[in-house]
Amino acid sequence: MQQINFLFLVFVFCGVLLRAQPALAQDDDLMKLAEAADSTNRSQSFTTATFKGTRVITGHSVQTNAQKELVFLISHRFGTLNSGAYNFFGLDNSVIRLALEYGLTDNLNIGVGRSSYEKTFDGFVKYRFLRQQDGGWSRPVTAVLFGSTALNSLRPANPEQDIMFKSRLTYTAQLLIARKFNQNLSLQLSPTWIHRNLVPTRADESDVYALGISGRHKLTKRTSFNAEYFYLLPGYTADTYTNALSFSFDIETGGHVFQLLFSNSIGMIEKNLITNNTGEWGQGDIYFGFNISRVFDLDKSRKMEGKKY
Amino acid sequence: MKVFLLLFGLLVLGSGEGAAQSRYFTRTGHIWIFSETPIENIEAHNKAVSSFISFDTGEMVFSVPMKSFEFRKSLMQEHFNENYVESDKFPKGSFKGNIVNIQSVDFKKDGVYPVKVSGTLTIHGVSRPVTADGTLDVKGNRIGAKSTFTITPQEYNIEIPLLVRAHVAKIIQINVDLQYDPFIAKQ
Numbered sequence: 001m002q003q004i005n006f007l008f009l010v011f012v013f014c015g016v017l018l019r020a021q022p023a024l025a026q027d028d029d030l031m032k033l034a035e036a037a038d039s040t041n042r043s044q045s046f047t048t049a050t051f052k053g054t055r056v057i058t059g060h061s062v063q064t065n066a067q068k069e070l071v072f073l074i075s076h077r078f079g080t081l082n083s084g085a086y087n088f089f090g091l092d093n094s095v096i097r098l099a100l101e102y103g104l105t106d107n108l109n110i111g112v113g114r115s116s117y118e119k120t121f122d123g124f125v126k127y128r129f130l131r132q133q134d135g136g137w138s139r140p141v142t143a144v145l146f147g148s149t150a151l152n153s154l155r156p157a158n159p160e161q162d163i164m165f166k167s168r169l170t171y172t173a174q175l176l177i178a179r180k181f182n183q184n185l186s187l188q189l190s191p192t193w194i195h196r197n198l199v200p201t202r203a204d205e206s207d208v209y210a211l212g213i214s215g216r217h218k219l220t221k222r223t224s225f226n227a228e229y230f231y232l233l234p235g236y237t238a239d240t241y242t243n244a245l246s247f248s249f250d251i252e253t254g255g256h257v258f259q260l261l262f263s264n265s266i267g268m269i270e271k272n273l274i275t276n277n278t279g280e281w282g283q284g285d286i287y288f289g290f291n292i293s294r295v296f297d298l299d300k301s302r303k304m305e306g307k308k309y
Numbered sequence: 310m311k312v313f314l315l316l317f318g319l320l321v322l323g324s325g326e327g328a329a330q331s332r333y334f335t336r337t338g339h340i341w342i343f344s345e346t347p348i349e350n351i352e353a354h355n356k357a358v359s360s361f362i363s364f365d366t367g368e369m370v371f372s373v374p375m376k377s378f379e380f381r382k383s384l385m386q387e388h389f390n391e392n393y394v395e396s397d398k399f400p401k402g403s404f405k406g407n408i409v410n411i412q413s414v415d416f417k418k419d420g421v422y423p424v425k426v427s428g429t430l431t432i433h434g435v436s437r438p439v440t441a442d443g444t445l446d447v448k449g450n451r452i453g454a455k456s457t458f459t460i461t462p463q464e465y466n467i468e469i470p471l472l473v474r475a476h477v478a479k480i481i482q483i484n485v486d487l488q489y490d491p492f493i494a495k496q
Binding site for chain 2: 221255
């Protein structure tokens with residue numbers, strides 16, 4: 001009987017414990033439970049808005065357009081500020097580039113453009129193969145492969161001369177690696193290789209290598225300051241031409257991004273910007289310019305009205 | 310032995326009482342926001358809302374991860390997170406309140422019960438009192454909750470810039486549709 005009594009006491013004790021536990025859990029804060037259960041703790045989300053547009057300034061950024069998004073990009077470069085009051089400090093001269101960029105998928109973009117400078121047509125493909133995730137260092141950067149072809153369509157200076165089609169072509173390959181360090185600061189490295197099928201003189205290099213360094217710093221919610229520098233690796237091109245350095249002020253309004261910029265380069269595509277740049281900041285060869293980009297969403301099927309949730 | 314049986318009976322009864330479920334939860338709750346203007350309708354869906362109801366007290370809480378709102382246009386989503394609700398600074402919206410007329414709901418009987426919820430809604434770091442009408446749909450062990458109410462961005466210090474002011478409605482509709490399951494706390 002003694003033994004049964006003891007066992008019985010153990011039973012009761014266990015029973016009390018079992019009841020006590022849910023009672024304890026009942027006391028804790030429901031809000032804490034809800035916060036612990038929501039999705040912010042489960043999956044890391046992709047970093048958005050590393051840069052505001054598909055360009056840092058003139059060079060490409062790691063930003064791609066979402067699927068079926070079309071961007072219309074208008075870029076202007078006026079003449080140099082040191083061209084004097086007669087030329088209204090450069091505003092009388094201007095070159096323009098019009099371009100369309102389209103998202104085949106969220107990661108794969110294509111684009112075409114036409115610059116008035118050297119009457120150049122260009123086409124590019126951009127592929128994002130790595131995307132930064134918020135928090136932690138599991139996927140610390142966004143990385144993009146970029147390839148473009150540019151066609152110089154100027155008529156030969158001497159009408160007798162015939163320039164072969166392939167001689168008019170220039171190819172660019174870039175690896176763009178960027179990290180958004182915090183809400184305000186994003187930095188990008190862009191190793192660049194440019195191949196020219198035809199170069200003006202024997203001394204010129206067909207292959208030019210450069211390293212781009214660019215960044216964006218947000219000033220307010222809708223404005224930012226950007227800088228971009230392309231360093232030519234030592235060689236004939238580096239000795240003859242200057243490194244492109246640009247600064248811009250970005251204003252974002254809904255689907256538009258306005259970029260007001262100052263640069264020592266008039267080029268709006270890689271081969272003119274990087275391999276063919278002669279302007280020097282110290283000499284006052286500063287080009288004022290702007291980029292305007294407008295995003296159009298072409299995906300009608302994504303309409304949410306009538307979708308069952 | 311009599312005493313033993315009596316106590317054992319009490320114990321069993323007691324345990325049964327303790328196991329009765331009074332808390333329900335979901336972590337896939339659906340909340341969507343809707344803004345209607347002559348120019349453009351904007352809609353965003355969030356299906357990762359976590360919510361708890363306690364039927365003992367009528368307490369009701371929501372935790373809403375702001376980055377889980379999906380918009381039709383990826384650019385809208387970016388603007389929503391970056392400029393309006395500032396998801397990096399304020400990653401979660403929340404609601405903490407009570408079902409005022411919890412007594413009128415019979416959780417043992419299937420049916421749709423009108424309820425009134427009042428509490429504090431926190432968005433963009435701003436907390437404000439909110440009252441909303443809704444329904445609880447009791448179906449066996451599952452409970453559905455639905456509600457629709459409106460807020461204005463200004464109340465939560467969300468400033469709409471002049472250029473897009475015509476695109477975003479002054480009053481935003483918030484729709485709630487959740488399916489709760491019994492919650493068993495980890496022992």
